[in-house]
Amino acid sequence: MSHTSNYLRCLDREIHYTEWGAAQADVVIAWHGLARTGRDMDDIAAHLSTRWRVICPDTIGRGLSQWSPDPGAEYCLDFYVRLAESLLDQLGVRQCLWLGTSMGGAIGLRGAAGRLRGRIGRLVLNDMGPEIAASAVERIRTYAGSPASFATVGELEQYFRTIYAPYGWLSDAQWRRLTETSVRRLPDGRVTPHYDPQMVRQFIDHPADYDQWPQWDSLDIPVLCLRGEHSDLLEAPVAEQMRQRGPRATVVTVPGCGHAPALNVPAQFAWVDDFLTTP
Numbered sequence: 001m002s003h004t005s006n007y008l009r010c011l012d013r014e015i016h017y018t019e020w021g022a023a024q025a026d027v028v029i030a031w032h033g034l035a036r037t038g039r040d041m042d043d044i045a046a047h048l049s050t051r052w053r054v055i056c057p058d059t060i061g062r063g064l065s066q067w068s069p070d071p072g073a074e075y076c077l078d079f080y081v082r083l084a085e086s087l088l089d090q091l092g093v094r095q096c097l098w099l100g101t102s103m104g105g106a107i108g109l110r111g112a113a114g115r116l117r118g119r120i121g122r123l124v125l126n127d128m129g130p131e132i133a134a135s136a137v138e139r140i141r142t143y144a145g146s147p148a149s150f151a152t153v154g155e156l157e158q159y160f161r162t163i164y165a166p167y168g169w170l171s172d173a174q175w176r177r178l179t180e181t182s183v184r185r186l187p188d189g190r191v192t193p194h195y196d197p198q199m200v201r202q203f204i205d206h207p208a209d210y211d212q213w214p215q216w217d218s219l220d221i222p223v224l225c226l227r228g229e230h231s232d233l234l235e236a237p238v239a240e241q242m243r244q245r246g247p248r249a250t251v252v253t254v255p256g257c258g259h260a261p262a263l264n265v266p267a268q269f270a271w272v273d274d275f276l277t278t279p
Contacts, residue, residue: 003045003056007064010086013074016064017057017087018042021049027096028052028276029084031104033260035144035195037063039181040101043174043264044272052097052276057087059103061196063182071198076206081111088119095119097276101126102233102260106210113215124272125225125249127260129234129242130216136233136259137203137210145200149190156183156191166228166258174264216246223249224275226268228257250275 003018018038028048030041038056045054058065059080068074084107088096098108098120105128112120143163150156157179170178184194202209227239242249252271254261261268 003042003049005064008087008090010083010090011079013060013068013083014066015057015060015083015087017055018045020045020054020056021052023053025051025053027091027093028054029088029093029096029098029100029108030054030056031084031098031100031107032056032059032062033102033104034140034199035062035147035193036101037182037194039063040178041099041263042177042181043262044099044269047269048272048276055087055091055093055096057084059083059107059199061199063194067196068198071196071201072205075196075199075202077106077110077202077209080107081115084111085115088116093119095121097122097124099124099126099263099272100128101263102128104128106212109212109215109219112221113212113218121221122276123219123221123223124275125223126263127226127228127231127234127254127257129225129238130212130246131238131241132210132233133235139232141200141203144195145197147193147195147197149186149192151190153179153183153191156193166230166232167260167262168228168254168257168265170262170264174262213245216242219247221247222275223247224271225249225251226254226261226271227251228259228261229253229255230258231260233259 003020032040038058041056100108105125182194239251
């Protein structure tokens with residue numbers, strides 16, 4: 001299944017998204033993680049597009065979306081939810097299902113408990129919860145806030161294979177696509193990941209952004225949590241609380257993965273399929 005590449009102005013910011021599937025079908029919003037792009041969702045979007053219309057945005061400051069002129073104010077969950085609301089409104093989407101990896105899951109949780117309450121019917125959190133480990137945040141800040149640069153795209157791919165090893169198994173072709181869809185060239189000719197390093201200001205200017213137990217406890221929709229078996233971000237005791245509190249999530253442990261499963265293999269497709277289609 002092919003996709004289209006599209007742009008909309010949301011809150012006066014240009015947002016890029018890819019769209020898969022039939023325009024008249026029910027909608028799945030598939031939102032990527034912190035330092036990634038919507039193209040990370042290609043595999044699961046292609047799979048889901050036989051049944052759903054799948055929208056995969058690039059968050060402001062990532063991929064082909066505009067970088068924020070006001071990083072301290074706009075790189076935060078509340079602004080991302082407002083962008084999502086504008087995107088849905090302009091696309092004429094009144095109801096949707098939400099699949100979010102890491103930060104994309106946190107945006108879905110914030111939206112479902114707030115501005116998008118009643119519009120998100122089901123929520124899939126890919127290795128994200130209402131509480132995340134401080135040590136993992138520091139690890140992510142370290143590499144994402146000062147992105148490495150390389151002379152060649154091949155070197156960048158090797159770097160991605162190292163830092164994203166916790167994603168689990170990816171084919172050589174998938175690693176190559178991940179690299180080619182998240183690369184930008186610097187003025188000196190070197191290549192670096194395709195995002196604004198200032199997006200880590202979220203952790204400085206909004207230090208409690210990912211503390212979302214009140215939002216979690218307010219949810220009244222079905223939630224599926226896919227937790228990487230070796231995740232250092234979503235700790236097992238937090239996942240267990242997610243089973244017992246609020247919407248009482250269905251929690252699935254994904255073997256052979258850390259933070260976060262790549263959503264690129266049949267077993268992961270099946271968990272999402274079953275959850276989205278079960279009455």
